[in-house]
Amino acid sequence: MFLSLHCNAALNFAYGMEAYVWEKASVNGNYSMNLASSLLKEVNHNLGFKNRGVKYSNFQVLRETTPFCTAVLLEIGFITHDEEAAYFLRNKNTKAMALAILMGLLKS
Template sequence: MKVTFKNRLQNVIFLLVILKTCLCFSQIIAPKKIIVIDPGHGGMDPGALGVLNVREKDVVLNLAKEVLQLNKTVLDSRFEIHLTRHNDTLIALKDRSQFSKRLKADVFLSLHCNAALNFAYGMEAFVWEKSSVNGNYPMKLASSLLKEVNINLGFKNRVVKYSNFQVLRDTAPFCTSVLLEIGFITHDEEAAYFLRSKNTKAMALAILMGLLKS
């Protein structure tokens, strides 16, 4: 498998232009959404351990912070974004959902990295296996996120799946809830991808585009 990340990442400026265009159209339609970005794991729980000493907890925290920053600098705070953690601390799963409920979040987006013993690669998303408060919108949002990352960054789209993960189970009854596995850090190229800050920015831009277009 040959991933064409090198060529795809020349499109960061292009992503910024498209993102601005999406913003112009989205401002006409809807009020500001409250979005909780949940970087998985943290503290004593590193999450998945990948090649090149890449740790899941670090990758997802860096990405969450970039989404937060770009929402302010590129989208003029189009969304009201909150993070469940801002540093290397471990937050209980129930506290992540309760935090979202207190904020009356419209969207709960949990960020994780995948790991496998084989050469699996790509990005996948999960929604709660039962009905949610917003009907089919979680599936629509998850599909939009995967589509933007696939088209703009070249990550394989491993499609949306149903799951009974606790953070989905606890948040889906009151808001749109998606868990995103942003790549396999056990895969050489995908692990190396997240070691560069410009790649994290590109991923954050694609996620913001997915949020705007959903």
């Protein structure tokens, strides 16, 4: 399993979490989609982050990894959103995010 964690950025008032997978038709595509959905569901349920959904992307890290294992790129929030940026400045919140991600991994 490959999980890449990122913080997103936008010029508008975007907020929430989204996950990217390569393409469903790939060898591990269904597994990647299930993992991405599980991660978003857990973080939304436990921490209240908006679920922006699972999206397909041709990111190199996904394209090169998915043929070998389940692969998800997870955008855990927007650093350009004042409330989400402030959330990650507190140590207890990063631990809560890590725990929610772990629960999503275990439930996938």
